[in-house]
Amino acid sequence: MGGAVQWLEAGASGVARVTLSNPGKLNAIDIGMWRELRALFKRLQSLNADAAPRAVIVCGAGGQFASGGDIVEFANFRFDEEALHDFHENTVAPALQSLLDCDIPMLAQIDGACIGGGLEIAACCDIRVCGESSRFGAPIAKLGFPMAPGELERLSKVFAATVLREMLLEARLFHAHEALRVGAVHAVVADADVASTTLQRAERIAALSPQAARINKRTLRQIAAGGPTATERRAHFGYADSAEHREGIAAFIDKRPPRFQRA
Amino acid sequence: MGGAVQWLEAGASGVARVTLSNPGKLNAIDIGMWRELRALFKRLQSLNADAAPRAVIVCGAGGQFASGGDIVEFANFRFDEEALHDFHENTVAPALQSLLDCDIPMLAQIDGACIGGGLEIAACCDIRVCGESSRFGAPIAKLGFPMAPGELERLSKVFAATVLREMLLEARLFHAHEALRVGAVHAVVADADVASTTLQRAERIAALSPQAARINKRTLRQIAAGGPTATERRAHFGYADSAEHREGIAAFIDKRPPRFQRA
Amino acid sequence: MGGAVQWLEAGASGVARVTLSNPGKLNAIDIGMWRELRALFKRLQSLNADAAPRAVIVCGAGGQFASGGDIVEFANFRFDEEALHDFHENTVAPALQSLLDCDIPMLAQIDGACIGGGLEIAACCDIRVCGESSRFGAPIAKLGFPMAPGELERLSKVFAATVLREMLLEARLFHAHEALRVGAVHAVVADADVASTTLQRAERIAALSPQAARINKRTLRQIAAGGPTATERRAHFGYADSAEHREGIAAFIDKRPPRFQRA
Numbered sequence: 091m092g093g094a095v096q097w098l099e100a101g102a103s104g105v106a107r108v109t110l111s112n113p114g115k116l117n118a119i120d121i122g123m124w125r126e127l128r129a130l131f132k133r134l135q136s137l138n139a140d141a142a143p144r145a146v147i148v149c150g151a152g153g154q155f156a157s158g159g160d161i162v163e164f165a166n167f168r169f170d171e172e173a174l175h176d177f178h179e180n181t182v183a184p185a186l187q188s189l190l191d192c193d194i195p196m197l198a199q200i201d202g203a204c205i206g207g208g209l210e211i212a213a214c215c216d217i218r219v220c221g222e223s224s225r226f227g228a229p230i231a232k233l234g235f236p237m238a239p240g241e242l243e244r245l246s247k248v249f250a251a252t253v254l255r256e257m258l259l260e261a262r263l264f265h266a267h268e269a270l271r272v273g274a275v276h277a278v279v280a281d282a283d284v285a286s287t288t289l290q291r292a293e294r295i296a297a298l299s300p301q302a303a304r305i306n307k308r309t310l311r312q313i314a315a316g317g318p319t320a321t322e323r324r325a326h327f328g329y330a331d332s333a334e335h336r337e338g339i340a341a342f343i344d345k346r347p348p349r350f351q352r353a
Numbered sequence: 354m355g356g357a358v359q360w361l362e363a364g365a366s367g368v369a370r371v372t373l374s375n376p377g378k379l380n381a382i383d384i385g386m387w388r389e390l391r392a393l394f395k396r397l398q399s400l401n402a403d404a405a406p407r408a409v410i411v412c413g414a415g416g417q418f419a420s421g422g423d424i425v426e427f428a429n430f431r432f433d434e435e436a437l438h439d440f441h442e443n444t445v446a447p448a449l450q451s452l453l454d455c456d457i458p459m460l461a462q463i464d465g466a467c468i469g470g471g472l473e474i475a476a477c478c479d480i481r482v483c484g485e486s487s488r489f490g491a492p493i494a495k496l497g498f499p500m501a502p503g504e505l506e507r508l509s510k511v512f513a514a515t516v517l518r519e520m521l522l523e524a525r526l527f528h529a530h531e532a533l534r535v536g537a538v539h540a541v542v543a544d545a546d547v548a549s550t551t552l553q554r555a556e557r558i559a560a561l562s563p564q565a566a567r568i569n570k571r572t573l574r575q576i577a578a579g580g581p582t583a584t585e586r587r588a589h590f591g592y593a594d595s596a597e598h599r600e601g602i603a604a605f606i607d608k609r610p611p612r613f614q615r616a
Numbered sequence: 617m618g619g620a621v622q623w624l625e626a627g628a629s630g631v632a633r634v635t636l637s638n639p640g641k642l643n644a645i646d647i648g649m650w651r652e653l654r655a656l657f658k659r660l661q662s663l664n665a666d667a668a669p670r671a672v673i674v675c676g677a678g679g680q681f682a683s684g685g686d687i688v689e690f691a692n693f694r695f696d697e698e699a700l701h702d703f704h705e706n707t708v709a710p711a712l713q714s715l716l717d718c719d720i721p722m723l724a725q726i727d728g729a730c731i732g733g734g735l736e737i738a739a740c741c742d743i744r745v746c747g748e749s750s751r752f753g754a755p756i757a758k759l760g761f762p763m764a765p766g767e768l769e770r771l772s773k774v775f776a777a778t779v780l781r782e783m784l785l786e787a788r789l790f791h792a793h794e795a796l797r798v799g800a801v802h803a804v805v806a807d808a809d810v811a812s813t814t815l816q817r818a819e820r821i822a823a824l825s826p827q828a829a830r831i832n833k834r835t836l837r838q839i840a841a842g843g844p845t846a847t848e849r850r851a852h853f854g855y856a857d858s859a860e861h862r863e864g865i866a867a868f869i870d871k872r873p874p875r876f877q878r879a
Contacts, residue, residue, distance in 0.1 A: 195522045217519060298494040298522075298524055301497065301499070302494040302498055305499035306499045306522065307522075310518065317506060318506075322502070330438075331432050331433070336497070338495060339428070339498075348495060348496070
């Protein structure tokens with residue numbers, strides 16, 4: 091039947107949830123799931139700020155994040171150059187891009203395996219929390235193929251090139267504390283605490299200024315693309331007279347917590 | 354009254370000192386201080402190599418490095434787009450740039466809080482030494498505003514983008530050992546030893562070839578700007594017949610310490 | 617007489633070995649050795665994939681990796697601008713470039729000192745394994761000279777700019793665990809185990825798909841150069857119908873180890 095991308099609308103806290111699910115296959119990301127991810131994050135980015143969640147947790151069903159592609163689909167397209175190109179460039183790459191283009195803060199709740207396509211999705215999130223037994227990698231050199239350029243470019247924003255060489259050339263899986271040492275995850279907690287820690291961090295983000303978060307994510311994207319243009323630098327300061335800016339400064343002066351309320 | 358940037362001329366060792374001071378405000382950097390910093394480091398860079406200090410320590414008065422902007426000034430300009438743009442692009446950015454354009458080695462002696470504008474100044478130094486109780490961050494999402502593009506670009510030379518996402522989206526303060534783990538500081542020492550350790554490292558630098566330091570800083574700036582041009586690569590080797598180069602090689606061959614004396 | 621670059625052809629495992637040797641000088645890299653390295657790696661890259669080794673270990677003779685340039689040669693060229701430029705840009709830079717342009721996986725087996733030119737060579741390898749007593753640095757500020765632009769650019773792919781400032785401005789040597797903390801080496805092992813650990817990792821790489829390794833190294837080089845062009849992205853997928861790709865996928869489906877045999 092194939093896997094699915096499940097969506098849970100944000101409640102009062104403003105934290106929504108995306109669940110990768112492909113039972114019995116460690117949530118391998120199949121073609122349908124890549125398409126669902128693309129549509130979902132495009133929709134999220136198109137939402138009015140008031141209607142949008144303030145943070146999105148991306149997780150996997152059944153105690154695993156996600157592991158690679160769906161191998162049963164491989165015979166259908168991997169050995170044909172056109173079809174292979176189409177899969178990586180027109181299915182996977184645009185899905186990852188839709189996550190990167192979404193200015194809502196995203197947290198990866200990483201239980202268990204975070205491999206291949208799962209690793210690529212986690213690398214598009216802003217915050218990565220994993221458990222002691224989590225494993226990271228893309229051991230595709232065992233499968234006789236290299237990583238597609240667009241996917242490797244994405245990983246190179248989260249892993250240093252020195253680490254990617256080790257990961258790909260040795261087909262090496264990294265343990266949680268190795269991932270922390272090389273800066274690829276933000277926190278390692280007990281396996282039982284991954285969900286609660288991620289939720290806590292998401293709620294913390296959701297209580298802060300959504301406007302600040304959106305603009306910060308946009309600026310970081312501009313920097314990654316070579317630095318903001320003069321026009322972008324000028325446009326940046328459009329927030330000057332906004333309600334959130336006034337509330338944040340007022341709360342600080344009044345020595346009270348700010349209230350960045352949803353409309 | 355406002356804060357001040359205090360300057361202590363280099364003595365025999367060649368180590369000068371800049372002290373950020375804004376009593377009762379954790380040395381918050383006000384507009385006057387940003388202007389003083391800009392003028393100071395422009396002057397330092399314009400000095401003849403013989404007259405220039407060989408290393409500059411940047412520190413804060415009263416056991417704190419520096420913490421953010423001066424909130425009492427905020428109401429004057431933050432809610433007006435023109436004035437806000439002018440503050441970030443024409444006051445803060447050129448001050449930071451004057452530090453970056455100065456080829457004298459700079460060390461940040463980080464006692465206590467290193468927040469917001471203070472963090473930005475520290476990020477323009479070459480070496481950062483902090484104490485066990487130091488804290489790093491820019492929790493402006495609580496104040497309802499994002500980081501200005503030029504300032505975020507500067508921080509992204511010292512903090513990985515993955516770390517900046519955590520710092521800004523969560524308004525998170527980093528402890529000293531977290532700052533060390535992510536590579537943002539070079540050493541964490543006991544609070545009581547921050548000043549002496551920084552001075553020791555400054556004196557070590559001051560005893561080495563000032564010419565080598567200046568050219569290395571210039572080359573690193575060229576690399577950060579996309580790599581030295583062909584002309585810059587050619588000009589690099591102008592040091593070939595210099596006294597410092599001859600002294601360094603001679604001392605090595607003679608198995609004695611080099612003497613890179615001031616004129 | 618000068619040093620030499622020794623070459624040991626790959627045996628059945630597919631792992632070849634390059635040994636830097638300059639007895640009594642900690643394997644200092646002299647001009648002849650830079651030229652040999654350039655010729656050697658150009659030859660390796662030109663080999664047909666079937667004839668090429670699957671991994672190359674770079675090591676030093678006599679329990680040291682390599683330490684700087686050969687000081688007795690320095691008086692011949694360092695104080696003449698033309699000759700100095702020629703040495704760095706036409707001797708050292710092309711040698712390092714020939715390592716970078718070679719798509720065979722390379723591992724640095726780092727015993728003891730890894731300094732100056734030795735550090736630059738190690739930085740061109742994909743994997744760096746060192747011993748507890750290994751030391752890393754380029755303390756040339758003691759010798760009165762800066763690092764050449766091309767060499768500093770190379771190091772900046774392996775060491776963060778923050779670390780290079782510390783290394784160069786302080787003429788600081790890094791211990792093995794500091795090198796690990798800053799991500800410059802992939803593993804620190806007991807001194808007695810450096811050779812065996814490096815060999816083990818080389819053999820692991822040699823048993824994986826050579827095609828995947830070559831393409832991954834090429835893509836990482838394209839990313840470092842600003843990202844693959846549209847033509848390069850398209851050409852990437854030429855491996856679709858290859859024997860190694862088919863074998864890797866087939867082995868995975870059959871739940872058996874893949875056999876990427878040499879012709």
